[in-house]
Amino acid sequence: MTPSTSLTPKGAATRARIVAEAADLVLARGVGGTSLDDIGASTGTGKGQLFHYFPGGKGELVSALADFQAERVLDAQRPWLDTLDSWDAWERWRDSVLAHYGSQPHWGCPIGALASELAGRDPSHAAEVSAHMDRWRGYLRAGIERMRAAGALRDDTDPEQLALAIFAALHGGLLLTQTMQSIEPLRAALDGALAALGSQAA
């Protein structure tokens, strides 16, 4: 985690520029479709910098990208993600997700697409991405548990299963968003997920 070599403010800025720009490129074209030269070209840097800031090469850069995108997407869902304890909070959460993905420069989910692409090729990095998804899903589960504790959901509701269902709907919607080049599938998917949640109302 801690960089082995110290970074000057200028260096930190360059590193951040690389990550932000590379995140965009990878979202648009995938890991396999984005070369280090592409990243260099679009950031005005060369291999020198790339390997200076990410000594582990492309793998380390991709890992940094995943962290970056995970933080970004979780931040976009705050503060509702932390306190999904009312029907209204879930609605607002849905709106924040839609707003975030609607404002992205490209369709699809940076995390989900990454996870899918890496799944069969790079198990260790895939596990890192998967951990981000688990964390994200954990927030949904915690919200469902709060709802149940507050008596809004039936006692026999299984928070794990329901969180899985809602999370799946979200990512499926994002996948369709990518293939259909429209935000509508995501909207429909989230509405469906909230309907499933509502069907467990006490």
Next chain:
Amino acid sequence: MTPSTSLTPKGAATRARIVAEAADLVLARGVGGTSLDDIGASTGTGKGQLFHYFPGGKGELVSALADFQAERVLDAQRPWLDTLDSWDAWERWRDSVLAHYGSQPHWGCPIGALASELAGRDPSHAAEVSAHMDRWRGYLRAGIERMRAAGALRDDTDPEQLALAIFAALHGGLLLTQTMQSIEPLRAALDGALAALGSQAA
């Protein structure tokens, strides 16, 4: 569609073997993670055959793979997919989907993963894959329309939206299946989707 050069039975068998084996490899490692040499090695063929049967190269092979997998997955859902006109039919459809993906040699959806990987890199092939998904989704929509016509669903149900939601849940479940290496997310996702469908009951 029709091959420009005629195939002998032996040739057809070889071609089929290549497609079936390549489909498995691509499902496991993705298009970018599977080289023509890999395919040659696992089918006992060489570049000679590959380009003999798929003159258009890797792109044409991938296209054939997509057709193959699309037929296979639709067949696995029959006959329920064609007549989703009762609650029971939907349940059986769900079971057939679970059974199919549970028996696959690897996790994930061959079509969905392909669509995601190709989306930003190969627009023309991505469109082909996307067409398969549209067709698939069309069956769900038709089923919902039948359910509504039969009075099982409320009149204000939007079949397009609901089909989108169910289809998204399915593919999100499959995506999670891939990252979590388990069938459970798919089961939860489908149960959630059917709950959303049920919430529109008349």
Next chain:
DNA sequence: AGCTTTCTGTACCCGTCAGTACATTCGCTA
């Protein structure tokens, strides 16, 4: 049989790309 077409195997070409080596410039501090 003899010809033609399909089928199969191998060797090669060339572009791409991750990664390396190393030279140079910048910026801070003593």
Next chain:
DNA sequence: TAGCGAATGTACTGACGGGTACAGAAAGCT
């Protein structure tokens, strides 16, 4: 202002992978 480490630029290398060329084996047809 001298020196040191961080920051940057460029040229190179080696492996990989898609695609081509072409030669030989096999199978159908007359």
